[in-house]
Amino acid sequence: MLFLSQLINGLQLGSIYALVALGYNMVYGIVKLLNFAHGDIIMVGAYIALFSLNYNHHPVVAALLTVGGCTLLAIVIEKTAYSPLRLAPRLSLLITAIGVSILLQNLAQFFFEARGRAFPADRLLPTGTVSIGDATVSYTSLLTIGISVASMIVLTFIVNKTKLGKAMRAVSEDTGAAQLMGVNVNVVITFTFAVGAALAGVGALMYGVRFPLITPTIGAMLGLKAFVAAVFGGIGSIPGAMIGGFMIGLLEVLVIHMGYSGWADGVVFMLLIIVLLVRPTGIMGRNLMEKV
Amino acid sequence: MQKSNVLECVGLGIDFGGLTAVNDFNIEIGTTDIYGLIGPNGAGKTTVFNLLTKVYKPTRGSVFVNGVDTKNLNTVKANKLGLARTFQNIRLFQNMTVQENVMVGLHNEIGYNLASAIFRLPSYWRAEKKAKERVCDLLSIFGMQDMIEHKAGSLPYGSQRRLEIVRALATSPKILLLDEPAAGMNPAETDELMKNIQLINEKFKIAVLLIEHDMKLVMGICEKLAVLNYGMLIAKGTPAEIQSNPAVIEAYLGA
Numbered sequence: 001m002l003f004l005s006q007l008i009n010g011l012q013l014g015s016i017y018a019l020v021a022l023g024y025n026m027v028y029g030i031v032k033l034l035n036f037a038h039g040d041i042i043m044v045g046a047y048i049a050l051f052s053l054n055y056n057h058h059p060v061v062a063a064l065l066t067v068g069g070c071t072l073l074a075i076v077i078e079k080t081a082y083s084p085l086r087l088a089p090r091l092s093l094l095i096t097a098i099g100v101s102i103l104l105q106n107l108a109q110f111f112f113e114a115r116g117r118a119f120p121a122d123r124l125l126p127t128g129t130v131s132i133g134d135a136t137v138s139y140t141s142l143l144t145i146g147i148s149v150a151s152m153i154v155l156t157f158i159v160n161k162t163k164l165g166k167a168m169r170a171v172s173e174d175t176g177a178a179q180l181m182g183v184n185v186n187v188v189i190t191f192t193f194a195v196g197a198a199l200a201g202v203g204a205l206m207y208g209v210r211f212p213l214i215t216p217t218i219g220a221m222l223g224l225k226a227f228v229a230a231v232f233g234g235i236g237s238i239p240g241a242m243i244g245g246f247m248i249g250l251l252e253v254l255v256i257h258m259g260y261s262g263w264a265d266g267v268v269f270m271l272l273i274i275v276l277l278v279r280p281t282g283i284m285g286r287n288l289m290e291k292v
Numbered sequence: 293m294q295k296s297n298v299l300e301c302v303g304l305g306i307d308f309g310g311l312t313a314v315n316d317f318n319i320e321i322g323t324t325d326i327y328g329l330i331g332p333n334g335a336g337k338t339t340v341f342n343l344l345t346k347v348y349k350p351t352r353g354s355v356f357v358n359g360v361d362t363k364n365l366n367t368v369k370a371n372k373l374g375l376a377r378t379f380q381n382i383r384l385f386q387n388m389t390v391q392e393n394v395m396v397g398l399h400n401e402i403g404y405n406l407a408s409a410i411f412r413l414p415s416y417w418r419a420e421k422k423a424k425e426r427v428c429d430l431l432s433i434f435g436m437q438d439m440i441e442h443k444a445g446s447l448p449y450g451s452q453r454r455l456e457i458v459r460a461l462a463t464s465p466k467i468l469l470l471d472e473p474a475a476g477m478n479p480a481e482t483d484e485l486m487k488n489i490q491l492i493n494e495k496f497k498i499a500v501l502l503i504e505h506d507m508k509l510v511m512g513i514c515e516k517l518a519v520l521n522y523g524m525l526i527a528k529g530t531p532a533e534i535q536s537n538p539a540v541i542e543a544y545l546g547a
């Protein structure tokens with residue numbers, strides 16, 4: 001059953017993209033910022049996990065450190081780089097995000113060296129395979145998908161059922177009206193960055209397991225692919241990010257399986273162009289037409 | 293200043309560049325007054341609301357809420373002090389349900405932290421249950437408690453206006469600012485709205501300041517009126533006094 005094992009393979013890759021794309025979309029939904037530093041937060045997370053595991057920390061401790069580290073880093077970035085630009089044009093914010101991305105990559109090169117380091121995946125998740133019918137599937141694939149889906153369920157619960165989630169949606173729809181109803185927008189924005197980065201932390205762990213070679217630039221390509229997933233699903237939409245992520249992952253695996261592995265990235269970016277031409281709002285995107 | 297005034301403006305004014313939008317605006321509103329703010333289109337009525345709720349920063353003058361100067365407060369803090377409003381062009385959270393819209397108004401009242409929500413601790417359920425009861429309570433003023441699961445954007449126009457009032461009430465205001473609450477309503481709906489505003493005024497013991505063009509509504513429920521023209525107050529008084537005021541007649545008829 002080659003189909004089943006490739007399907008799970010694609011879902012594993014897709015769940016990583018989905019986790020990252022969620023961070024893009026949540027932040028975009030609130031502050032209308034494409035946070036291009038998001039991928040680099042994942043890179044930092046991957047290093048935290050790598051060092052922590054090499055230090056013989058328990059996997060749970062390493063995971064908590066990674067998620068906590070990413071969250072903290074995102075809050076610091078938001079407070080120092082983005083928050084002072086709250087009233088500035090969106091373009092200034094976008095350029096700042098690119099600047100933060102470059103800064104993080106160079107700091108990582110400075111502190112962690114540019115050479116690739118091996119990610120001790122076997123210390124994080126159990127190795128081994130399981131047979132489903134004729135297909136052989138690794139534990140890590142199944143665990144990656146499971147953990148990602150669980151994270152998404154928690155996120156959906158937070159957004160739909162808690163008061164901060166409701167405040168998030170309110171701010172995303174009409175910031176001014178939300179403020180007039182007593183919602184502290186700064187708290188909501190920081191919270192959004194924090195949740196997005198926590199998901200990025202989970203994404204960093206899953207990325208390390210799937211591609212166990214960590215360099216300071218892994219965040220760039222991962223961030224771009226997740227951005228494509230976000231646009232494909234509908235920028236600003238939370239279910240859109242999940243669907244977009246899984247679709248991109250499956251597409252990439254499909255292209256590789258057909259024997260065109262060199263084309264995998266190209267096809268993904270071609271999809272971005274097609275989506276922007278045919279349906280710029282993405283699958284789940286809100287209609288951009290505004291009532292006059 | 294008297295303690296019994298929930299809202300007091302002294303020499304309030306704002307300039308946009310060289311244009312003076314509102315100038316020398318003075319008003320005193322008692323704790324349970326229903327006060328009307330009228331004037332021709334473009335007179336600056338909504339600008340006054342934006343000044344009161346700190347959407348705009350006043351160029352001159354002060355606003356006191358319950359005797360507290362709001363000079364250094366932002367929108368959120370002004371709301372916590374007791375100012376809540378609706379909007380001329382409805383600004384509900386269209387993609388959220390009726391219940392969720394009101395819950396956003398209750399935001400600062402719901403007491404539980406995120407951890408207890410994620411782990412579904414009893415404190416989360418208690419707070420959610422209490423909040424839901426409050427939502428139903430507030431919606432029942434307008435008989436809207438059966439609509440809690442509807443999307444706000446799918447409600448008929450009149451219901452959207454009513455929902456905005458409920459959402460504002462959810463923030464437990466001391467004074468409710470209504471920006472053209474009857475706009476787009478038919479005469480029967482307007483009559484009902486009048487009764488509801490009076491009911492809210494009595495039940496919650498709060499003041500109401502309303503902008504309205506429907507003179508039947510304004511003259512029917514307001515105890516006092518202020519008339520704005522070209523950003524200046526041209527008259528204040530009871531509905532009867534205003535109706536016979538020559539300056540007001542001139543402003544409206546351009547005679």
